[in-house]
Amino acid sequence: MNVLVVGGAGYIGSHTAKTLKRAGHNPVVLDNLSTGHRWAVRWGPLVEADLADKKAILQAIRDHQIEAVIHFAANAYVGESMQNPAKYFRNNVANMLNLLEAQHESGVKRIVFSSSCTTYGIPERVPISEDFPQSAISPYGESKLMGEKMLKWFGECYGLGWVALRYFNASGADPEGEIGEVHDPETHLIPLVIDAALGKRPPVRIFGTDYPTPDGTAIRDYIHVMDLADAHVRALQYLLEGGESTAFNLGTGHGHSVREVIAAVERVGGRKVPAEEAPRRAGDPPALVADPSKAHRILGWEAQYRELNQIVETAWRFAENRKQ
Numbered sequence: 001m002n003v004l005v006v007g008g009a010g011y012i013g014s015h016t017a018k019t020l021k022r023a024g025h026n027p028v029v030l031d032n033l034s035t036g037h038r039w040a041v042r043w044g045p046l047v048e049a050d051l052a053d054k055k056a057i058l059q060a061i062r063d064h065q066i067e068a069v070i071h072f073a074a075n076a077y078v079g080e081s082m083q084n085p086a087k088y089f090r091n092n093v094a095n096m097l098n099l100l101e102a103q104h105e106s107g108v109k110r111i112v113f114s115s116s117c118t119t120y121g122i123p124e125r126v127p128i129s130e131d132f133p134q135s136a137i138s139p140y141g142e143s144k145l146m147g148e149k150m151l152k153w154f155g156e157c158y159g160l161g162w163v164a165l166r167y168f169n170a171s172g173a174d175p176e177g178e179i180g181e182v183h184d185p186e187t188h189l190i191p192l193v194i195d196a197a198l199g200k201r202p203p204v205r206i207f208g209t210d211y212p213t214p215d216g217t218a219i220r221d222y223i224h225v226m227d228l229a230d231a232h233v234r235a236l237q238y239l240l241e242g243g244e245s246t247a248f249n250l251g252t253g254h255g256h257s258v259r260e261v262i263a264a265v266e267r268v269g270g271r272k273v274p275a276e277e278a279p280r281r282a283g284d285p286p287a288l289v290a291d292p293s294k295a296h297r298i299l300g301w302e303a304q305y306r307e308l309n310q311i312v313e314t315a316w317r318f319a320e321n322r323k324q
C-alpha cells in the first residue's frame with residue numbers, strides 16, 4: 001500500500017517508515033523538515049511540504065496514489081507550548097485539519113494518528129487505560145486531544161476510519177543504528193542521560209526528588225520506538241480489515257523512575273553518569289504508566305523491548321556513533 005507518512009523525517013515517523021517498507025508497503029514521507037531530518041528519509045521519496053499548504057498535500061496524495069495516511073507531524077514540547085500556545089494550535093490542530101480535508105476531498109479513508117498520554121493530564125491512578133478521563137494540562141496535550149476529536153467527527157460525518165495511538169515515553173533507536181533520536185533542543189531524559197555519560201553534555205538534572213514514588217523521582221513508561229513503529233503497521237492493517245475506529249495506549253505497562261533510568265545507563269555504558277538534583281519541572285505528573293492490554297487484545301501488539309536495559313542499549317549505540 002502507498003502510505004503518506006506525514007512527519008516521516010522525525011523520530012518516530014522515520015522508524016515507522018523503515019518498518020512499513022519492511023512490511024511490504026511504500027512509505028511516502030511528507031515533511032517540512034522544521035524538526036525532521038533529510039538523512040532520516042531512506043525508505044521512500046520525500047515530499048518537502050508544509051501542512052499549512054493544502055494544495056501541496058492534495059498534490060502529494062495524487063502524485064503518489066496514496067491509500068492511507070500516518071500522521072506524526074507536530075510540535076511536541078510541553079514547555080514550549082506553555083510559552084507559545086498559538087504555535088501548537090496552529091501546527092497541531094489547524095494544519096491537521098488541512099490534512100483531514102485533503103483526505104476527505106481525495107477519498108483517502110484511513111488515518112493512524114500520533115496521540116499521547118499527555119491527553120490524560122494528571123491521572124488519578126496508574127496504570128492508565130483508554131477509558132480514563134482525558135483532561136490535558138498543557139496546550140500540547142490539548143492539541144493532541146483536539147486532534148482525536150477532529151478524527152472522531154470526520155469519522156462520524158464522512159466515514160473516515162482512524163486509529164489514535166497514545167504513546168507513553170518513546171525511546172531507544174533502530175537496533176541497526178541507521179536512525180535514532182535527534183531533537184534540537186533535546187529535552188528527553190534518556191538521550192540527555194546518555195550524552196551526560198559520554199561527556200557530550202553537562203551533568204543531567206534530576207527534575208524533582210520529592211515525588212510520592214519509592215525513590216522520590218518521577219516514573220514513566222518507556223516504550224521502544226521500534227515497538228511503536230510496529231504498532232502503526234498493525235493499526236493500519238487493522239483499519240484495512242475493517243476494524244472500528246478507536247484509540248490505543250502504547251506502553252510496556254511497567255514504569256521506571258528517573259534514578260532507575262540513570263542506573264540503567266550506568267550499567268549499559270559501564271561508566272558513572274554525572275547528575276545533580278533539581279526542582280520539579282512544571283507540569284510533570286508523578287507517574288504515567290500504560291495499561292496496554294487493549295492493544296494486545298485487538299492489535300495483537302506487545303512490546304518486544306521489555307527491559308529498560310534493552311531500550312538504553314539501542315539508544316547508547318546510536319548516540320555513541322552519531323555524526324549528525
Ligand code: UDP
Pocket residue numbers: 169187188189190192204205206207208218219220258281284
Ligand atoms: N527528566 C529529568 N531531567 C531531564 C529531563 C527529564 O529528570 O533533564 C524527567 C522528567 O521530569 C520526567 C522524565 O524525566 O519525569 C521523562 O521526561 P521526558 O522529557 O523524557 O518525557 P516526558 O515524560 O516529559 O514526555
